Amino acid sequence: MRHRNAGFKLGRNTSHRRALLRNLVTSVIVEDRVTTTVAKAKAVRPHVEKMITLGKKGDLHSRRMALAFLQTDTAVTRLFETVAPRYGDRQGGYLRITRKGFQRGDGAELAIIELLGAEKQLEAKAEKRAQVKADKRKKMEAELEAAKKEEGEGGNEEAA
Structure with a gap:
Protein backbone atom coordinates (compact mmCIF):
# COMPACT_ATOMS: atom_id res chain seq x y z
CA MET A 1 0.00 0.00 0.00
CA ARG A 2 1.15 3.55 -0.76
CA HIS A 3 -0.50 5.28 2.16
CA ARG A 4 1.03 8.69 2.91
CA ASN A 5 3.75 8.29 0.29
CA ALA A 6 3.96 11.72 -1.31
CA GLY A 7 4.96 12.44 -4.87
CA PHE A 8 3.79 11.87 -8.40
CA LYS A 9 4.92 8.72 -10.21
CA LEU A 10 3.51 9.78 -13.59
CA GLY A 11 3.59 6.19 -14.86
CA ARG A 12 7.37 6.22 -15.28
CA ASN A 13 10.36 4.69 -13.59
CA THR A 14 12.62 6.85 -11.44
CA SER A 15 15.19 7.87 -14.05
CA HIS A 16 12.57 8.62 -16.69
CA ARG A 17 10.51 10.67 -14.21
CA ARG A 18 13.58 12.64 -13.10
CA ALA A 19 14.56 13.38 -16.71
CA LEU A 20 11.00 14.46 -17.52
CA LEU A 21 10.83 16.83 -14.55
CA ARG A 22 14.26 18.30 -15.29
CA ASN A 23 13.24 18.95 -18.90
CA LEU A 24 9.96 20.57 -17.87
CA VAL A 25 11.63 22.79 -15.25
CA THR A 26 14.23 23.89 -17.79
CA SER A 27 11.51 24.64 -20.35
CA VAL A 28 9.44 26.66 -17.89
CA ILE A 29 12.44 28.77 -16.90
CA VAL A 30 13.57 29.36 -20.48
CA GLU A 31 10.15 29.83 -22.12
CA ASP A 32 8.06 31.30 -19.23
CA ARG A 33 5.04 29.25 -20.39
CA VAL A 34 4.67 25.54 -21.21
CA THR A 35 1.64 23.45 -22.17
CA THR A 36 1.58 19.99 -20.57
CA THR A 37 -0.81 17.68 -18.75
CA VAL A 38 -2.31 18.67 -15.41
CA ALA A 39 -0.53 15.86 -13.55
CA LYS A 40 2.87 16.88 -14.93
CA ALA A 41 2.18 20.55 -14.18
CA LYS A 42 1.33 19.74 -10.57
CA ALA A 43 4.41 17.54 -10.27
CA VAL A 44 6.78 20.14 -11.69
CA ARG A 45 5.55 23.05 -9.56
CA PRO A 46 7.66 22.34 -6.43
CA HIS A 47 10.79 21.88 -8.53
CA VAL A 48 10.37 25.21 -10.34
CA GLU A 49 9.64 26.98 -7.06
CA LYS A 50 12.81 25.50 -5.56
CA MET A 51 14.88 26.67 -8.54
CA ILE A 52 13.50 30.20 -8.23
CA THR A 53 14.31 30.18 -4.51
CA LEU A 54 17.87 29.16 -5.37
CA GLY A 55 17.98 31.99 -7.90
CA LYS A 56 16.82 34.47 -5.28
CA LYS A 57 19.67 33.41 -2.95
CA GLY A 58 22.09 34.10 -5.76
CA ASP A 59 25.26 32.70 -4.15
CA LEU A 60 27.74 30.33 -5.76
CA HIS A 61 26.42 27.24 -3.99
CA SER A 62 22.89 27.97 -5.21
CA ARG A 63 24.16 28.44 -8.76
CA ARG A 64 25.95 25.10 -8.63
CA MET A 65 22.86 23.35 -7.27
CA ALA A 66 20.79 24.86 -10.10
CA LEU A 67 23.43 23.76 -12.63
CA ALA A 68 23.19 20.22 -11.26
CA PHE A 69 19.44 20.11 -11.89
CA LEU A 70 18.79 22.27 -14.96
CA GLN A 71 19.68 20.98 -18.41
CA THR A 72 21.39 24.02 -19.96
CA ASP A 73 23.70 26.82 -18.93
CA THR A 74 21.39 29.33 -20.61
CA ALA A 75 18.56 28.24 -18.31
CA VAL A 76 20.75 28.83 -15.25
CA THR A 77 21.84 32.23 -16.53
CA ARG A 78 18.24 33.23 -17.25
CA LEU A 79 17.13 31.96 -13.85
CA PHE A 80 19.67 34.04 -11.94
CA GLU A 81 19.63 37.18 -14.11
CA THR A 82 16.01 37.48 -15.27
CA VAL A 83 13.54 35.21 -13.50
CA ALA A 84 14.64 35.30 -9.85
CA PRO A 85 14.98 39.11 -9.54
CA ARG A 86 11.38 39.38 -10.75
CA TYR A 87 10.26 37.73 -7.47
CA GLY A 88 12.56 39.48 -5.00
CA ASP A 89 9.82 40.51 -2.57
CA ARG A 90 7.54 37.50 -3.10
CA GLN A 91 7.45 34.62 -0.61
CA GLY A 92 6.51 31.82 -2.97
CA GLY A 93 3.71 31.10 -5.42
CA TYR A 94 5.70 31.94 -8.53
CA LEU A 95 3.63 29.80 -10.92
CA ARG A 96 0.14 29.70 -12.34
CA ILE A 97 -1.44 26.47 -13.59
CA THR A 98 -4.41 27.06 -15.90
CA ARG A 99 -6.46 24.18 -17.28
CA LYS A 100 -6.70 24.35 -21.04
CA GLY A 101 -8.76 21.47 -22.43
CA PHE A 102 -8.12 17.91 -23.44
CA GLN A 103 -5.32 16.27 -25.38
CA ARG A 104 -6.28 14.96 -28.77
CA GLY A 105 -4.67 11.52 -28.65
CA ASP A 106 -5.53 10.13 -25.23
CA GLY A 107 -7.95 12.67 -23.78
CA ALA A 108 -5.60 13.72 -20.96
CA GLU A 109 -6.43 17.06 -19.41
CA LEU A 110 -4.04 19.79 -20.55
CA ALA A 111 -2.76 22.71 -18.53
CA ILE A 112 -0.62 25.77 -19.12
CA ILE A 113 2.06 26.27 -16.49
CA GLU A 114 3.50 29.78 -16.53
CA LEU A 115 5.58 32.07 -14.42
CA LEU A 116 3.71 34.98 -12.88
CA GLY A 117 4.66 38.40 -14.18
Missing part, protein backbone atom coordinates in the same frame (compact mmCIF):
# COMPACT_ATOMS: atom_id res chain seq x y z
CA ALA A 118 5.84 37.02 -17.52
CA GLU A 119 2.90 38.45 -19.47
CA LYS A 120 4.91 41.38 -20.84
CA GLN A 121 7.70 39.14 -22.08
CA LEU A 122 5.23 36.70 -23.63
CA GLU A 123 3.36 39.52 -25.40
CA ALA A 124 6.66 40.86 -26.75
CA LYS A 125 7.57 37.39 -28.04
CA ALA A 126 4.15 37.04 -29.69
CA GLU A 127 4.48 40.45 -31.36
CA LYS A 128 7.95 39.57 -32.61
CA ARG A 129 6.67 36.26 -34.02
CA ALA A 130 3.79 38.07 -35.74
CA GLN A 131 6.20 40.61 -37.23
CA VAL A 132 8.51 37.88 -38.55
CA LYS A 133 5.52 36.06 -40.03
CA ALA A 134 4.28 39.24 -41.72
CA ASP A 135 7.75 39.93 -43.14
CA LYS A 136 7.94 36.39 -44.53
CA ARG A 137 4.51 36.76 -46.09
CA LYS A 138 5.48 40.07 -47.75
CA LYS A 139 8.70 38.52 -49.07
CA MET A 140 6.83 35.52 -50.47
CA GLU A 141 4.23 37.75 -52.14
CA ALA A 142 6.96 39.89 -53.69
CA GLU A 143 8.73 36.78 -55.00
CA LEU A 144 5.44 35.47 -56.36
CA GLU A 145 4.73 38.78 -58.12
CA ALA A 146 8.24 38.79 -59.59
CA ALA A 147 7.80 35.22 -60.80
CA LYS A 148 4.43 36.03 -62.41
CA LYS A 149 5.88 39.11 -64.06
CA GLU A 150 8.85 37.11 -65.34
CA GLU A 151 6.56 34.34 -66.53
CA GLY A 152 4.36 36.84 -68.35
CA GLU A 153 7.36 38.40 -70.11
CA GLY A 154 8.79 34.99 -70.96
CA GLY A 155 5.44 33.80 -72.33
CA ASN A 156 5.26 36.72 -74.81
CA GLU A 157 8.72 35.98 -76.18
CA GLU A 158 7.91 32.32 -76.69
CA ALA A 159 4.74 33.21 -78.58
CA ALA A 160 6.63 35.58 -80.90
Whole structure:
Protein backbone atom coordinates (compact mmCIF):
# COMPACT_ATOMS: atom_id res chain seq x y z
CA MET A 1 0.00 0.00 0.00
CA ARG A 2 1.15 3.55 -0.76
CA HIS A 3 -0.50 5.28 2.16
CA ARG A 4 1.03 8.69 2.91
CA ASN A 5 3.75 8.29 0.29
CA ALA A 6 3.96 11.72 -1.31
CA GLY A 7 4.96 12.44 -4.87
CA PHE A 8 3.79 11.87 -8.40
CA LYS A 9 4.92 8.72 -10.21
CA LEU A 10 3.51 9.78 -13.59
CA GLY A 11 3.59 6.19 -14.86
CA ARG A 12 7.37 6.22 -15.28
CA ASN A 13 10.36 4.69 -13.59
CA THR A 14 12.62 6.85 -11.44
CA SER A 15 15.19 7.87 -14.05
CA HIS A 16 12.57 8.62 -16.69
CA ARG A 17 10.51 10.67 -14.21
CA ARG A 18 13.58 12.64 -13.10
CA ALA A 19 14.56 13.38 -16.71
CA LEU A 20 11.00 14.46 -17.52
CA LEU A 21 10.83 16.83 -14.55
CA ARG A 22 14.26 18.30 -15.29
CA ASN A 23 13.24 18.95 -18.90
CA LEU A 24 9.96 20.57 -17.87
CA VAL A 25 11.63 22.79 -15.25
CA THR A 26 14.23 23.89 -17.79
CA SER A 27 11.51 24.64 -20.35
CA VAL A 28 9.44 26.66 -17.89
CA ILE A 29 12.44 28.77 -16.90
CA VAL A 30 13.57 29.36 -20.48
CA GLU A 31 10.15 29.83 -22.12
CA ASP A 32 8.06 31.30 -19.23
CA ARG A 33 5.04 29.25 -20.39
CA VAL A 34 4.67 25.54 -21.21
CA THR A 35 1.64 23.45 -22.17
CA THR A 36 1.58 19.99 -20.57
CA THR A 37 -0.81 17.68 -18.75
CA VAL A 38 -2.31 18.67 -15.41
CA ALA A 39 -0.53 15.86 -13.55
CA LYS A 40 2.87 16.88 -14.93
CA ALA A 41 2.18 20.55 -14.18
CA LYS A 42 1.33 19.74 -10.57
CA ALA A 43 4.41 17.54 -10.27
CA VAL A 44 6.78 20.14 -11.69
CA ARG A 45 5.55 23.05 -9.56
CA PRO A 46 7.66 22.34 -6.43
CA HIS A 47 10.79 21.88 -8.53
CA VAL A 48 10.37 25.21 -10.34
CA GLU A 49 9.64 26.98 -7.06
CA LYS A 50 12.81 25.50 -5.56
CA MET A 51 14.88 26.67 -8.54
CA ILE A 52 13.50 30.20 -8.23
CA THR A 53 14.31 30.18 -4.51
CA LEU A 54 17.87 29.16 -5.37
CA GLY A 55 17.98 31.99 -7.90
CA LYS A 56 16.82 34.47 -5.28
CA LYS A 57 19.67 33.41 -2.95
CA GLY A 58 22.09 34.10 -5.76
CA ASP A 59 25.26 32.70 -4.15
CA LEU A 60 27.74 30.33 -5.76
CA HIS A 61 26.42 27.24 -3.99
CA SER A 62 22.89 27.97 -5.21
CA ARG A 63 24.16 28.44 -8.76
CA ARG A 64 25.95 25.10 -8.63
CA MET A 65 22.86 23.35 -7.27
CA ALA A 66 20.79 24.86 -10.10
CA LEU A 67 23.43 23.76 -12.63
CA ALA A 68 23.19 20.22 -11.26
CA PHE A 69 19.44 20.11 -11.89
CA LEU A 70 18.79 22.27 -14.96
CA GLN A 71 19.68 20.98 -18.41
CA THR A 72 21.39 24.02 -19.96
CA ASP A 73 23.70 26.82 -18.93
CA THR A 74 21.39 29.33 -20.61
CA ALA A 75 18.56 28.24 -18.31
CA VAL A 76 20.75 28.83 -15.25
CA THR A 77 21.84 32.23 -16.53
CA ARG A 78 18.24 33.23 -17.25
CA LEU A 79 17.13 31.96 -13.85
CA PHE A 80 19.67 34.04 -11.94
CA GLU A 81 19.63 37.18 -14.11
CA THR A 82 16.01 37.48 -15.27
CA VAL A 83 13.54 35.21 -13.50
CA ALA A 84 14.64 35.30 -9.85
CA PRO A 85 14.98 39.11 -9.54
CA ARG A 86 11.38 39.38 -10.75
CA TYR A 87 10.26 37.73 -7.47
CA GLY A 88 12.56 39.48 -5.00
CA ASP A 89 9.82 40.51 -2.57
CA ARG A 90 7.54 37.50 -3.10
CA GLN A 91 7.45 34.62 -0.61
CA GLY A 92 6.51 31.82 -2.97
CA GLY A 93 3.71 31.10 -5.42
CA TYR A 94 5.70 31.94 -8.53
CA LEU A 95 3.63 29.80 -10.92
CA ARG A 96 0.14 29.70 -12.34
CA ILE A 97 -1.44 26.47 -13.59
CA THR A 98 -4.41 27.06 -15.90
CA ARG A 99 -6.46 24.18 -17.28
CA LYS A 100 -6.70 24.35 -21.04
CA GLY A 101 -8.76 21.47 -22.43
CA PHE A 102 -8.12 17.91 -23.44
CA GLN A 103 -5.32 16.27 -25.38
CA ARG A 104 -6.28 14.96 -28.77
CA GLY A 105 -4.67 11.52 -28.65
CA ASP A 106 -5.53 10.13 -25.23
CA GLY A 107 -7.95 12.67 -23.78
CA ALA A 108 -5.60 13.72 -20.96
CA GLU A 109 -6.43 17.06 -19.41
CA LEU A 110 -4.04 19.79 -20.55
CA ALA A 111 -2.76 22.71 -18.53
CA ILE A 112 -0.62 25.77 -19.12
CA ILE A 113 2.06 26.27 -16.49
CA GLU A 114 3.50 29.78 -16.53
CA LEU A 115 5.58 32.07 -14.42
CA LEU A 116 3.71 34.98 -12.88
CA GLY A 117 4.66 38.40 -14.18
CA ALA A 118 5.84 37.02 -17.52
CA GLU A 119 2.90 38.45 -19.47
CA LYS A 120 4.91 41.38 -20.84
CA GLN A 121 7.70 39.14 -22.08
CA LEU A 122 5.23 36.70 -23.63
CA GLU A 123 3.36 39.52 -25.40
CA ALA A 124 6.66 40.86 -26.75
CA LYS A 125 7.57 37.39 -28.04
CA ALA A 126 4.15 37.04 -29.69
CA GLU A 127 4.48 40.45 -31.36
CA LYS A 128 7.95 39.57 -32.61
CA ARG A 129 6.67 36.26 -34.02
CA ALA A 130 3.79 38.07 -35.74
CA GLN A 131 6.20 40.61 -37.23
CA VAL A 132 8.51 37.88 -38.55
CA LYS A 133 5.52 36.06 -40.03
CA ALA A 134 4.28 39.24 -41.72
CA ASP A 135 7.75 39.93 -43.14
CA LYS A 136 7.94 36.39 -44.53
CA ARG A 137 4.51 36.76 -46.09
CA LYS A 138 5.48 40.07 -47.75
CA LYS A 139 8.70 38.52 -49.07
CA MET A 140 6.83 35.52 -50.47
CA GLU A 141 4.23 37.75 -52.14
CA ALA A 142 6.96 39.89 -53.69
CA GLU A 143 8.73 36.78 -55.00
CA LEU A 144 5.44 35.47 -56.36
CA GLU A 145 4.73 38.78 -58.12
CA ALA A 146 8.24 38.79 -59.59
CA ALA A 147 7.80 35.22 -60.80
CA LYS A 148 4.43 36.03 -62.41
CA LYS A 149 5.88 39.11 -64.06
CA GLU A 150 8.85 37.11 -65.34
CA GLU A 151 6.56 34.34 -66.53
CA GLY A 152 4.36 36.84 -68.35
CA GLU A 153 7.36 38.40 -70.11
CA GLY A 154 8.79 34.99 -70.96
CA GLY A 155 5.44 33.80 -72.33
CA ASN A 156 5.26 36.72 -74.81
CA GLU A 157 8.72 35.98 -76.18
CA GLU A 158 7.91 32.32 -76.69
CA ALA A 159 4.74 33.21 -78.58
CA ALA A 160 6.63 35.58 -80.90
